[in-house]
Amino acid sequence: MAEDQSNTFTPELRVLMGIYEIHRRFERLEPEFVDGFDITRQERHALACMIGPVRIGHIAKKMQSLPSAMTPLLDGLTDKGLIKREPDPEDRRASLIVLTKKGRSLQAELFAAATKAFYDVTGLSPEDAEALAVLMDKARQNFTDV
Template identity: 35%
Template sequence: MFLVGRRLRHGYADRLVPLGLNPGQARALRALAGAERPMRMVRLADELRIVPRSLTPVVDALEAAGLARREVDPANRRSTLVVITPEGRALGERARDARRQAGEELFAVLTEEQRERLRDLLGLVEEGPG
């Protein structure tokens, strides 16, 4: 199981290189694109399951690339919002495609029936007991 996950992560990371992203930046774009409104830095860090100080370089890189920007939260001027730009949204979609392609390539050795069975089994594991 560990090796399968590792191969998937490496295949995904390799596909992100031409996009100029690393997996952490791609995850942040995915979270920002999926949010209904700009996210506070603290909430984005929680969403990504990282500490806020680890998020700073990720947002710095997204900002430098024009994919996101920081704004003062009008509801709480001590908080910072992260806003995805149209360019960030578009690149996030390309990163999502890269992720899907990495998975398709990894599981191409399985028949469609085996892939469906695997989906069912992983769904059971994800649901957990009870």
């Protein structure tokens, strides 16, 4: 059980320390909860960015990368049968990246594994997770680069 720091640090510092500690634990436990998935960390991150058809630029922005750096990554996901490129009906010069049935299935498995890992690491209830998600969404509205 973590030491009670409620009287030692300000709420802001407790939040920052909590975010850091959760991140550190996820980093350490990541190999366990992704064991069996034949996919790299970058490929998992890219799949997590794909909710509906998206342009390469959207994925690059979410991954804090350049669109040109996405080509080899997306080629690998295409080779694995997880995504396909389709013409963008709004811009014939652009392509949309779409998950295949296999890609949607893997994405669902990864999301389920991440959800389980979240609850294992944090010990939060679903109600607490929802309250935390609302606060995190509110904080993320200040991000200008995402």
